Structure formats: C-alpha cells, structure tokens
Amino acid sequence: MSAGPAIRQADEADLPVIEEIITAAYSKYLARMDRPPAPMLRDYALAVEQGAVWVVGTPIAGLISLSLADDSLLVENLAVHPAAQGAGLGRVLMDFAEQQARKLRRPRLALYTNEVMTENQAIYAHLGYRETARRSEGGYQRVFMQKDVPSA
Numbered sequence: 828m829s830a831g832p833a834i835r836q837a838d839e840a841d842l843p844v845i846e847e848i849i850t851a852a853y854s855k856y857l858a859r860m861d862r863p864p865a866p867m868l869r870d871y872a873l874a875v876e877q878g879a880v881w882v883v884g885t886p887i888a889g890l891i892s893l894s895l896a897d898d899s900l901l902v903e904n905l906a907v908h909p910a911a912q913g914a915g916l917g918r919v920l921m922d923f924a925e926q927q928a929r930k931l932r933r934p935r936l937a938l939y940t941n942e943v944m945t946e947n948q949a950i951y952a953h954l955g956y957r958e959t960a961r962r963s964e965g966g967y968q969r970v971f972m973q974k975d976v977p978s979a
Contacts (some may be wrong), residue, residue, distance in 0.1 A: 831936040832929040837880040844887045852906040866904045891920040900928040904940040935975050942968040
C-alpha cells in the first residue's frame with residue numbers, strides 16, 4: 828500500500844516554485860476581486876525560514892503553510908498548481924495538517940478563505956470544516972472555518 832506523495836519541509840531553493848504555484852493557483856480569482864488575493868502578495872521567505880511551509884510532489888506541485896494560533900493550528904495557505912489539481916494533492920496536504928495538529932497537540936484546525944472563493948468553502952465543508960465567522964480583514968471579506976481534530 829502506497830503512503831502517497833512525499834511531503835517535505837520547503838527550503839529557500841523552493842521559493843521560486845512556491846511563488847509560481849501560488850500565482851497559478853490564485854490567478855483565477857483576480858477577475859472576482861478588486862485586489863490580488865492575499866496569498867499572492869505575501870513574501871514566503873520568512874515562513875520557509877521558520878519551517879512553516881511544506882511542499883508535495885516531484886516536481887513540486889503543491890504547498891501548505893501552517894502556524895500556531897491560540898489552541899489551533901492555522902492553515903495559512905494551501906495551493907496546488909492548476910495542472911495538478913484533481914489528483915488529490917490538496918487532500919494529502921490537508922491530511923498532513925491534521926497529523927501536524929495532533930503532533931502539536933492542537934485540538935482543532937482553523938483556516939480562512941475569501942468569500943468569493945466559493946469552491947474552496949465547499950471543499951473545506953466536505954472535509955469537515957464548519958464556518959465560524961465572516962468578517963472584513965485588511966480589505967478582504969473572509970470566511971473563517973474550523974475543524975475539530977480527533978485525538979490519535
């Protein structure tokens with residue numbers, strides 16, 4: 828039985844492909860928003876340096892950025908290159924986030940997405956996330972979601 832695609836911590840050499848994947852994954856939302864999606868504007872160098880970004884695929888086709896937030900593990904960003912979407916990499920990365928939450932003894936995963944990214948909201952709901960709030964932050968209309976993490 829295969830363990831699935833390997834996930835590894837990103838390093839500085841991965842930054843160009845991380846930026847490329849984020850740009851490709853979020854470009855489809857440019858027409859729906861009055862500004863670029865926040866992940867397209869973020870500098871990922873510090874997150875990579877801090878060990879908060881993981882990548883999947885050879886070549887790299889997806890990434891997840893995680894951080895501690897109160898008693899939750901926050902999924903700051905999940906991006907899969909459009910050419911690799913539909914192959915289950917997003918699910919693999921979200922399962923990894925759940926494993927990390929258990930490892931770090933966080934009882935829940937949290938995330939937010941833009942309200943115009945309705946496809947993402949549906950995917951997260953399918954994965955067991957529930958909406959907890961909607962509010963404006965930094966000029967973005969965000970939908971906040973959480974999922975309880977069952978203990979191992």
